[in-house]
Amino acid sequence: MEIHYIWLPEFKNIQGQGFNFSSKYIFDLTETDKFQFKISVKINPAYIPDFFEKDNIINVTAIVGQNGAGKSNILDYIKLSFPEGKNGLHVPSVVAVSYLKNGIEEKYIYVPNNFEVTGDELNDFKITSYHDLSINEAVHERNFYENTYIYYSNIFDTKIEEVEFSGIRNISTTSLLRQERDDEATQYLKTLPTLEDGNIDGSRFTIRKDSYDIYLDNELRRNIQFLLSPERNLIKFPLPEKxxxxxxxxxxxxxxxxxxxxxxxxxxxxxxxxxxxxxxxxxxxxxxxxxxxxxxxxxxxxxxxxxxxxxxxxxxxxxxxxxxxxxxxxxxxxxxxxxxxxxxxxxxxxxxxxxxxxxxxxxxxxxxxxxxxxxxxxxxxxxxxxxxxxxxxxxxxxxxxxxxxxxxxxxxxxxxxxxxxxxxxxxxxxWRSLSSGEQSMFSLLSRFHHLKAHDYGKENIKPNLVILIDEGDIYYHPNWQKEFFEKTIEFLSTIYDQHTLQIILTTNTPFLSSDLPKSNIIFIEKNISDSSISVLNADNSKEDTFAGNIHMLFADAFYMQGALMGTFAKRKVQAIIDYIAMKEKTAKHENYRKTITIIGEPILKRKLSDMWIEAFGDNDELVLLEERIAEIKSKQK
Incomplete structure (x- = not known):
């Protein structure tokens, strides 16, 4: 089952927003009256079949936006609603999916039974209603729970991850810490004697291993197991040897x-x-x-x-x-x-x-x-x-x-x-040879390998996988961020070669945007005044992203409001501009002049130099020119 579209009336900071996960179709849902909606499904004119050139990858979507925009919230909704063990949506929503049966695609738009959703242009999607959040009880012969969901995040935070349930494998750092603590406690309690009334003899209880120690031990074991496997040769990566x-x-x-x-x-x-x-x-x-x-x-x-x-x-x-x-x-x-x-x-x-x-x-x-x-x-x-x-x-x-x-x-x-x-x-x-970013990539490879090679016995992983990766490149050096997407899809498509994969990622870096067409990216904008968010339509007016200039993408797709420089530098530059406007020399005169000479952005540097000369005359112009000549000579050596 492929997820094409989710419209959420209310979930965390999401209010009445639609998320287009399809690269082939463009969905648009508008509310015409209370609980009454109009939906359209158009073919994306920029859609390219088999764009990722992996037979088992059906689609890849990236969710981008500012910090606090709620990129991770949509992943949370999928985790809380779509796996079989949840047995129903977390909140009522409009969901569009498709099933592939014997080469024939069957397409459905599921709507709550108290919603009235109509549409003239649906491209063979059938609208069907469900009751009490249970999509699987909608009238058709398809199993809504035919996917297994895998969630990965290497972020160590205070977020509470639920214990695992049927249909999802959570290999995030926070979840592994909790799972391994619970597993250790369960195994230890089994070793304690019981009293005549059947209760555990608390007098025999001793403090056991710390959950963080258990996590580190098991993470190290996952690393070693990966290094001993043939899969370690799937990607070019400087794996440790000692x-x-x-x-x-x-x-x-x-x-x-x-x-x-x-x-x-x-x-x-x-x-x-x-x-x-x-x-x-x-x-x-x-x-x-x-x-x-x-x-x-x-x-x-x-x-x-x-x-x-x-x-x-x-x-x-x-x-x-x-x-x-x-x-x-x-x-x-x-x-x-x-x-x-x-x-x-x-x-x-x-x-x-x-x-x-x-x-x-x-x-x-x-x-x-x-x-x-x-x-x-x-x-x-x-x-x-x-x-x-x-x-x-x-x-x-x-x-x-x-x-x-x-x-x-x-x-x-x-x-x-x-x-x-x-x-x-x-x-x-x-592993002494690994940087933090390399260790993060090592963890991703090791956890997915361990899940494939060692955890199959816990639950049958289904033929269709939806892989959710939350800021998987967060600790990477920019050189590694450029490699992240290519290495990740290469690795996942190979180790799960008997499965179909839909991959959904969140990111804070522009490199992922440059690897994906604009129609494969969900752009989220955050309203500064009230922290509400807006999700741009799939046919938004943003520049095309694939193979785009990283600096332009950084400014456009990631909403860097203002100049592309650090806040400290921006404040220093503004102080120089204010000083020039005064046209009165103070004790900071020489420091400000020297600061102009070390600015890296050439257009800004030249403009400030011109403003400085105009304000303070020929003597300062001579000094600036001499410093510029010295700088050029040093580069020629």
């Missing part, structure tokens, strides 16, 4: 600041020197730092948050003969024996300490095994200012076919680390 492991010193800094604590004394007098002894062997030194990091992590957690009994009494062997690794290992081996002493009940076991100790010892063993097997590699970094340092990394296989089984130890390492760490981290896992 996952770096770095020791964090958050807990160590905390302990150093607590100068009166016993653990600070133990570190200064014992642990610090023991760590120095391991420096000769880079692998051994990294392993020792992992041991120390895990040890300090649990001590800080015990001191500040969770344990009902101090763990320091378990630290007994501080002899010079024992090394740091053996010392920490002995500490965790004794950890299950720690008890909580209560005056009423005596010594009480602390079950989670045994679980933590077992996981930590397995974690230590796996790190050592991966170092010995060269799965974790160590490279030296020379410095002219200090002694050499070392980086530890896991190298992603460069040749395909690779498989996730080949990285099973890495996935196990991530799992164990999540079970071992406390409220703070002592290890970080990073």
């Amino acid at each position: 996952l770096y492991l770095s020791l964090l010193e958050t807990d160590l800094r905390y302990i150093r600041q607590d100068k009166d604590s016993n653990i600070n004394s133990i570190y200064q007098k014992f642990l610090s020197s023991k760590l120095e002894h391991e420096k000769a062997d880079p692998k051994r030194y990294f392993l020792a730092r992992v041991y120390l990091g895990a040890f300090l992590n649990i001590i800080v957690k015990d001191k500040n948050f969770t344990s009902p009994s101090s763990l320091l009494p378990t630290i007994s062997d501080l002899s010079e003969d024992i090394g740091l690794i053996d010392f920490v290992r002995s500490f965790f081996e004794k950890l299950p024996d720690v008890k909580y002493s209560d005056q009423t009940h005596g010594d009480i076991n602390i079950p989670f300490l045994k679980t933590l100790a077992d996981a930590t010892l397995k974690f230590f063993d796996l790190v050592e095994q991966m170092l010995n097997m060269n799965e974790l590699k160590v490279e030296g970094i020379q410095s002219i200012f200090s002694e050499p340092t070392y980086s530890v990394y896991y190298e992603i296989p460069r040749t395909l076919p690779a498989s996730e089984e080949g990285a099973i130890s890495l996935f196990r390492l991530l799992t164990l680390y999540m079970n071992v760490k406390g409220f703070s981290d002592f290890l970080s896992f990073t």
Whole structure:
């Protein structure tokens, strides 16, 4: 099913506006009286069949406009109304769609049964009414819920995303955070014992992993799974080859600041020197730092948050003969024996300490095994200012076919680390070579790949997909924004090659406009006075956008009111104009004159220079000319 048109009477900041998603048809709905409307459907004379040259992409639409214009609101309406699990429209609206059955297109305009909608020019669209928001009960044999909707956004904000329901897959950052928190809580509650009345035994509850930590862990796993898949070669993109492991010193800094604590004394007098002894062997030194990091992590957690009994009494062997690794290992081996002493009940076991100790010892063993097997590699970094340092990394296989089984130890390492760490981290896992924009593109590729390759079991994804991408290029450098659309449709059309795709995007950049015909763009204008919006008709008078000049599009399509310069620069220029108009020299005279010489826009620079000379005479003209000559000579060198 393809969505062609949606007219909304009222939704968030949208009041009586129509959105034309079709590139083939131009819809126009006008209200002639209360609940009475006239609709027309015209063929778009600029329509080009197969414009995107992808057999499975039926259409692409971009929604553009100023910040706060409500670009994301129309995506929200689609999410809340069209998936099967919602079982009806969020608010009554006029919706035009088409179904392709055995090569024949069937076209419908659905209207609420209290609306009277007529039209003389409909181009084979049939008007049919529905009752109580349920379009699927309209009288015809087509299934309104034959699409699966996929929503992607990499924006981390305070927006509340609903839990997933049938017909939609939400892979936005906000939704993944919520899903992974809920999944973790559900799985954990299943492990707790129940009382005789069937309720969960709350006395056995302990604080679990933070939802943000779970999100980062799962995002990293999605990245790795994508890197190990053949799909990584679908687009030209500088994918990382090394996952770096770095020791964090958050807990160590905390302990150093607590100068009166016993653990600070133990570190200064014992642990610090023991760590120095391991420096000769880079692998051994990294392993020792992992041991120390895990040890300090649990001590800080015990001191500040969770344990009902101090763990320091378990630290007994501080002899010079024992090394740091053996010392920490002995500490965790004794950890299950720690008890909580209560005056009423005596010594009480602390079950989670045994679980933590077992996981930590397995974690230590796996790190050592991966170092010995060269799965974790160590490279030296020379410095002219200090002694050499070392980086530890896991190298992603460069040749395909690779498989996730080949990285099973890495996935196990991530799992164990999540079970071992406390409220703070002592290890970080990073792709060092990626900028924020590249990481954003990496996330998009990884999430869509994971959805295709790993999440099919949760729900049958239907043959027809509507993909909603909300400001997918938001963190990109302009060079990457130019590439975003081409790479995205290439990737999506390939991994979902057995599906038809309708893609709807929102954007704040002009680059997407230059990749699309004007009829594939929904322009939203915002009224500054009352924050209302207007959606321009599909046959609006704006300049053609496809292959358009980026600067012109920026001014036209994105409503940059006023000059195309920063507000600070605009204020400075206006101050110079006001100063020239006064024709009286002040203390700022020299600064203003120099400011004119550094203006980048040539026409503005020349005009201000002329105004300046006219106001302040020959001497200033000579100075400006000398500075201009010096500038030209410097460019010739």
